[in-house]
Amino acid sequence: MVAVLQKNVLSETVYRQKKVSPIFNVLIFFFFLLLIFDPADSIFRLKIPAFFLLIGYAVYKNVRLENTPLKVVCLFLLLAFYAFFIGFFSQGDGYSFSFALSKLMSCLYVTILFVFIGIKTDYLKLFAYALFLLCITIIVLFLYAFVLNYTIDTLYLFGNTHSSFTINRRIYGFIVFPSIYFHASPFLILALCYFAYRFMAKKTFKNLSILVISFVAQFLTGSRNNIIFSVVGLITVLFIYSKFKKRNGVFLFVISAALFTMLSNTIFEMFNMSDESNSLKVSTVFEYFDFFIKYPATFFFGQGFGGLISSPARAEIVPITELSYLDIIRWFGIFGGIFMLYVMLYPFIFAYKKKIKSLNWLLISYGIFLIMITLNPFFFNSVGITFFALVFSALLKEERNKLNSGSMIILQKDD
Numbered sequence: 423m424v425a426v427l428q429k430n431v432l433s434e435t436v437y438r439q440k441k442v443s444p445i446f447n448v449l450i451f452f453f454f455l456l457l458i459f460d461p462a463d464s465i466f467r468l469k470i471p472a473f474f475l476l477i478g479y480a481v482y483k484n485v486r487l488e489n490t491p492l493k494v495v496c497l498f499l500l501l502a503f504y505a506f507f508i509g510f511f512s513q514g515d516g517y518s519f520s521f522a523l524s525k526l527m528s529c530l531y532v533t534i535l536f537v538f539i540g541i542k543t544d545y546l547k548l549f550a551y552a553l554f555l556l557c558i559t560i561i562v563l564f565l566y567a568f569v570l571n572y573t574i575d576t577l578y579l580f581g582n583t584h585s586s587f588t589i590n591r592r593i594y595g596f597i598v599f600p601s602i603y604f605h606a607s608p609f610l611i612l613a614l615c616y617f618a619y620r621f622m623a624k625k626t627f628k629n630l631s632i633l634v635i636s637f638v639a640q641f642l643t644g645s646r647n648n649i650i651f652s653v654v655g656l657i658t659v660l661f662i663y664s665k666f667k668k669r670n671g672v673f674l675f676v677i678s679a680a681l682f683t684m685l686s687n688t689i690f691e692m693f694n695m696s697d698e699s700n701s702l703k704v705s706t707v708f709e710y711f712d713f714f715i716k717y718p719a720t721f722f723f724g725q726g727f728g729g730l731i732s733s734p735a736r737a738e739i740v741p742i743t744e745l746s747y748l749d750i751i752r753w754f755g756i757f758g759g760i761f762m763l764y765v766m767l768y769p770f771i772f773a774y775k776k777k778i779k780s781l782n783w784l785l786i787s788y789g790i791f792l793i794m795i796t797l798n799p800f801f802f803n804s805v806g807i808t809f810f811a812l813v814f815s816a817l818l819k820e821e822r823n824k825l826n827s828g829s830m831i832i833l834q835k836d837d
Contacts, residue, residue, distance in 0.1 A: 446479065447543055454552035457805045458606040459559075462585035469804065470527075476537050485540030490772070491818060495532050498765045502529035505753045509726025521741040522728030531807040538815030546616065546784070546816055553606075553613035554632065557639035560602045563589065564642045567600040592644035601644020608791065608800045609809055610640055614652055615659050615787035622663035647794045655790050659783050703744055703797055709733060710748045724755030746795040746802075766792065766801070769814050776821045788813045 453476060456469040463469040506526045509517065538545050563577070567589055581587035587604040614636045621629040640652035713731055714721040720729075730739040731752065743749055751759045772778075773785060791809065795801045801810075 451548045454549050458556050461605050464584040480537045498532050501762050505727045509728040516730045518728045518741045525727040528803050531804045535811040535815050539818050550613045550616040557636050560639040560642050563602045603643045606805050607643040611655050611790050612787040615655050615783045618659040619783035651790045658786050706743050722755050725752050742799050746799050772817050778820050
């Protein structure tokens with residue numbers, strides 16, 4: 423009886439993993455490139471068509487919907503539509519319908535989760551190498567900007583016009599350098615952790631070179647988030663996958679302490695409150711405090727997508743700030759915000775319940791990403807939602823692989 427049940431589970435699991443043609447791999451890689459290099463869909467205008475093409479392919483392949491991801495996706499979309507409609511019907515002063523619609527459309531990207539779990543291919547590898555192309559692009563543009571001494575007006579205008587990237591000059595203490603910041607740069611943490619894991623699994627010159635390039639590109643973005651958390655992510659992955667944890671832990675600690683000592687002035691400059699970006703974030707916290715006192719109903723039930731909050735520091739009213747978790751409360755309310763946080767954290771809950779330890783590097787990158795969005799609005803866009811879908815789908819597929827392995831063992835014993 424047990425063998426029959428396990429055989430049914432095994433056959434059902436195999437059925438759900440649809441085989442894929444090489445053309446699909448090209449399409450998914452192209453989709454990732456569009457997310458990374460054209461997140462606003464302003465350059466090629468192919469991101470949305472590519473997304474619907476992938477969904478259509480999954481429907482054509484008759485991909486079945488499993489209960490766990492279906493419940494998570496439904497809860498996420500329910501919250502997204504709640505925020506859209508409460509914003510639409512309340513329509514406070516300066517309500518932005520275009521912003522609300524763009525956020526709702528971004529949330530729909532969560533449905534690509536069914537493509538990732540229903541069609542068999544290595545999405546994490548494809549996404550990591552798409553991000554690696556971004557790393558190479560950042561380094562090339564950095565060298566170009568450095569050689570031309572910032573005389574890159576045309577390139578700067580192109581990147582800003584299409585909301586793809588910006589080129590600026592960063593000053594941290596005595597360090598001055600041109601920064602090449604792509605709007606998809608926060609997601610480089612996944613590539614860094616992936617290639618660190620690959621290097622620890624197989625220490626070759628090729629894997630080391632790819633890892634170094636991924637690490638250097640993080641610094642050249644000029645972003646505090648990327649610079650600080652690239653170091654944290656790299657050290658954490660190297661330590662976790664190290665065979666000699668005590669010895670290597672001491673070594674990594676000494677190296678980290680030495681770097682911190684050497685660059686202490688630069689690090690303190692990053693958090694200097696006289697810095698415009700830092701002072702803006704701090705002032706936004708106090709603005710939110712005043713906002714929720716003035717509008718308690720918004721605190722409890724949300725303002726919805728498209729609602730605005732005044733920003734005296736910017737001398738304007740804005741639909742989104744750099745403080746993602748406070749934005750979540752403003753959009754969904756404290757109760758809806760708790761449910762949204764539950765969805766965002768569910769990959770960790772799922773991994774803990776299913777005792778999945780083989781993807782620790784992925785959970786590290788996702789955990790760092792969730793910390794990064796504390797001070798930057800990275801989650802509620804097409805790339806952020808796709809990142810969530812990638813992480814969750816990888817955990818689901820790993821659990822499925824464990825189930826397959828257990829089924830095979832039981833069947834062999836029964837024979």
